Every structure is written in C-alpha cells, then in structure tokens.
Amino acid sequence: MKIDILTLFPEMFEVLDTSIIGRAKQNNILEFRVINIRDFSTDKHKHVDDYPYGGGNGMVIKPDVVYNAYEYVVKELTYKPTVIYLTPKGTTLTNKVAKQIANLEHVILLCGHYEGIDQRVLDEIVDMEISIGDYVLTGGELPALVLIDTVSRFVKGVLKEGSADNETFENGLLEYPQYTRPEIFHGVKVPDVLISGNHQEIDKWKNEQSIKLTQEKRIDLLNNH
Numbered sequence: 001m002k003i004d005i006l007t008l009f010p011e012m013f014e015v016l017d018t019s020i021i022g023r024a025k026q027n028n029i030l031e032f033r034v035i036n037i038r039d040f041s042t043d044k045h046k047h048v049d050d051y052p053y054g055g056g057n058g059m060v061i062k063p064d065v066v067y068n069a070y071e072y073v074v075k076e077l078t079y080k081p082t083v084i085y086l087t088p089k090g091t092t093l094t095n096k097v098a099k100q101i102a103n104l105e106h107v108i109l110l111c112g113h114y115e116g117i118d119q120r121v122l123d124e125i126v127d128m129e130i131s132i133g134d135y136v137l138t139g140g141e142l143p144a145l146v147l148i149d150t151v152s153r154f155v156k157g158v159l160k161e162g163s164a165d166n167e168t169f170e171n172g173l174l175e176y177p178q179y180t181r182p183e184i185f186h187g188v189k190v191p192d193v194l195i196s197g198n199h200q201e202i203d204k205w206k207n208e209q210s211i212k213l214t215q216e217k218r219i220d221l222l223n224n225h
C-alpha cells in the first residue's frame with residue numbers, strides 16, 4: 001500500500017521507522033512519502049497561510065499551496081489516489097472504516113493546521129474526511145499517524161496471519177484478558193482453565209470473558225451489534 005502524507009510538520013512522521021510499521025516499510029509492504037506543504041509555497045517568505053475572509057481567529061492554509069503539493073504527488077499517475085483529509089468534522093475512524101481504507105492501493109493523507117484549509121481546495125481534491133474522535137487536536141498529524149497505525153494492521157503481510165482477527169472490536173466485543181508466565185504472580189494464579197489443555201473449555205472461557213467485559217465496560221457495543 002502506498003501512503004503519501006501532505007503536512008507542514010514532516011518530522012512528526014519519523015516514528016514510522018519504528019516497530020511493526022517500520023518493519024513493514026523495510027519489507028516494502030508499506031511505502032510512505034512525506035511531503036512538506038511549505039515546499040510548494042510560491043512566495044519568497046514561504047508563507048502557507050493567510051487571514052480568514054470574514055474575520056475570525058487564526059489563519060487559514062492557502063488553497064494554491066495545498067493544490068501544488070497534491071499535483072506534485074499525482075502528476076505522473078494514471079489514476080486518482082484516494083485523498084483523506086484528517087478533520088474533527090469527518091467520519092469517526094473505526095475498525096470497519098480502517099479495513100475499508102486498507103483495501104485501497106494508494107492514499108494521500110492531508111493534514112491541516114491552524115484554523116483549517118481553504119474550502120475550495122478541499123472540495124476539489126478530498127474524497128474522504130476522517131476524525132479520530134470527538135476532541136480537537138492542534139493538527140492532523142497525530143490523527144494521520146493513528147490512521148496509518150490501525151489501517152496497517154489490516155494490510156496483508158504487516159501482522160502475522162490471523163493476528164488481527166481475535167482482537168477487541170473484531171466480533172463486536174472487547175477482547176478477553178491475557179496471561180503469561182509466571183503461573184503465580186504476587187499470589188494471583190492464572191485461571192485454571194487456561195492451563196487445562198482443554199481447548200473447547202478455553203474457547204468457551206474466552207468468549208464468556210469477552211461478553212462479561214463488554215457488558216461491564218462497553219454496553220453500547222452489545223446494543224449496537
């Protein structure tokens with residue numbers, strides 16, 4: 001999967017070199033390009049923003065600068081990649097949305113800052129608006145990283161086969177609790193069933209624990225499923 005990122009803060013994406021995403025990048029399963037929107041400013045001071053028409057707080061990112069950056073990415077392509085704008089006004093990111101995005105070959109993530117981006121360029125290039133939750137961040141970079149992380153889990157070859165299957169939310173439930181050695185920690189023993197060797201009983205226990213946890217912590221998930 002190809003992921004191009006349009007941002008004013010390219011250094012924030014250095015974390016993509018670490019951990020599971022870093023390995024997928026090295027194996028060419030994920031290909032990233034981080035493009036600095038400021039490089040596409042046409043004025044000599046490299047301004048990227050200006051005062052909002054109609055007044056109001058903050059600055060607005062100029063449409064021409066964003067368009068130039070977008071054009072740089074698409075100019076040699078014979079297709080239009082899906083442009084995703086990170087904004088608190090977008091559709092809330094869920095596992096289901098992440099899976100849909102993971103099926104796309106090529107996406108461009110557009111990160112805003114300040115009071116936003118001029119609406120005209122958004123209307124022209126954006127295909128999908130995504131929010132990572134009902135709170136406002138100072139920019140779209142952290143949301144883009146969150147999106148990349150969760151989408152990557154559903155890209156074939158990033159995780160071990162099946163690792164994304166039994167997780168929290170996959171079946172509309174929270175995941176059961178996990179244990180590892182030692183068998184007794186601070187006087188508390190691992191549940192007997194998990195060391196019984198009876199796989200039928202173990203699966204039953206996991207399912208019961210999932211339902212119990214979901215009832216206790218996220219009853220809304222059971223009601224909406």
Ligand code: ADE
Nearest residue numbers: 086087088131132137143
């Ligand atoms: N930009 C600022 N806040 C955001 C949010 N919650 N989701 C996506 N992009 C954002």
